[in-house]
Amino acid sequence: MPHSPPTAAPRQPAVYRSGDVREAVLNARRAGQRVGLVPTMGSLHEGHLSLLRAARDECDLVIASIFVNPTQFGPQEDFLAYPRNFDGDLALLATTGCNMVFAPTEETMYGPNHSTFVEVGPVGQVLEGEFRPTHFRGVATVVLKLFELVPADVAYFGRKDYQQTIVLRRMIEDLNLPFKMRVCPTLREPDGLAMSSRNVYLSPHERRRALALFRSLRLAEQLARDGERQVQTIRQKMEREIAETGGIDLQYVAFVADGTVSPVEQIEGPTTVALAAKVGTTRLIDNLLIQPLTPNR
Numbered sequence: 353m354p355h356s357p358p359t360a361a362p363r364q365p366a367v368y369r370s371g372d373v374r375e376a377v378l379n380a381r382r383a384g385q386r387v388g389l390v391p392t393m394g395s396l397h398e399g400h401l402s403l404l405r406a407a408r409d410e411c412d413l414v415i416a417s418i419f420v421n422p423t424q425f426g427p428q429e430d431f432l433a434y435p436r437n438f439d440g441d442l443a444l445l446a447t448t449g450c451n452m453v454f455a456p457t458e459e460t461m462y463g464p465n466h467s468t469f470v471e472v473g474p475v476g477q478v479l480e481g482e483f484r485p486t487h488f489r490g491v492a493t494v495v496l497k498l499f500e501l502v503p504a505d506v507a508y509f510g511r512k513d514y515q516q517t518i519v520l521r522r523m524i525e526d527l528n529l530p531f532k533m534r535v536c537p538t539l540r541e542p543d544g545l546a547m548s549s550r551n552v553y554l555s556p557h558e559r560r561r562a563l564a565l566f567r568s569l570r571l572a573e574q575l576a577r578d579g580e581r582q583v584q585t586i587r588q589k590m591e592r593e594i595a596e597t598g599g600i601d602l603q604y605v606a607f608v609a610d611g612t613v614s615p616v617e618q619i620e621g622p623t624t625v626a627l628a629a630k631v632g633t634t635r636l637i638d639n640l641l642i643q644p645l646t647p648n649r
């Protein structure tokens with residue numbers, strides 16, 4: 353009887369904990385390899401893995417970084433409680449063909465006298481910035497440090513964190529960083545909830561309630577498709593949808609020209625609707641790109 357060939361176990365990525373990773377990346381680039389970096393805070397889910405697969409498709413060498421960055425959490429936020437699952441992450445990364453993992457120690461990233469930060473300016477002060485005033489300076493600082501330590505060709509980010517992509521694009525341009533940036537679509541659970549490492553905090557009851565966020569974004573999309581252009585009208589209907597569900601503390605619903613954080617009053621072109629809300633103690637963000645019925649010319 354012929355035996356079926358043994359299926360090859362997925363190859364474990366090489367793990368780096370310190371700045372040694374830089375030499376490994378530079379060696380790959382000197383050998384002509386195109387290198388892709390996927391920065392994450394771990395506790396990986398399919399949304400993260402979709403970025404890794406996008407990198408796999410375009411690059412010869414794929415590196416994921418895993419680092420729960422303390423400087424992007426506010427003093428009252430969930431840094432200590434943030435879910436961590438390094439072994440599970442490694443097993444998932446192996447299934448994507450990821451070649452290296454950079455999981456720096458906290459000392460590698462922030463020495464005891466660390467005091468230098470990237471100040472991102474106005475793009476980081478609105479929307480999320482109003483509720484998390486030091487968030488984007490922490491994000492920009494850690495991403496710049498990751499770019500130094502992992503000098504890849506391309507970095508992959510998710511549209512799920514819409515404002516983050518705007519802030520990082522600004523930083524790449526302002527600081528002449530030699531990185532290409534790719535933004536990949538938001539992955540959702542089958543019922544529409546945007547995948548997030550923080551979803552594990554939700555009780556079953558809260559998780560059902562949280563679906564109102566995506567429902568309200570879909571409502572905005574539908575209203576715009578039906579020809580409604582007034583942001584005020586759409587926002588009110590979204591707020592009603594969320595209020596009727598109950599148990600959701602909506603922090604903001606913003607309508608911005610897509611690719612910016614500039615608010616619009618009318619849907620006249622591609623518009624991103626971004627929102628943040630607390631469901632119980634869990635803070636969730638989501639967004640959707642909507643289009644007017646017929647774009648203005």
Ligand code: AMP
Binds near residue numbers: 392394512538547548
């Ligand atoms: P995090 O680990 O939350 O810092 O996320 C790491 C990267 O994964 C960021 O670029 C996120 O935007 C991206 N990401 C997180 N959730 C999703 C999702 N549901 N779909 C696509 N990308 C995501």
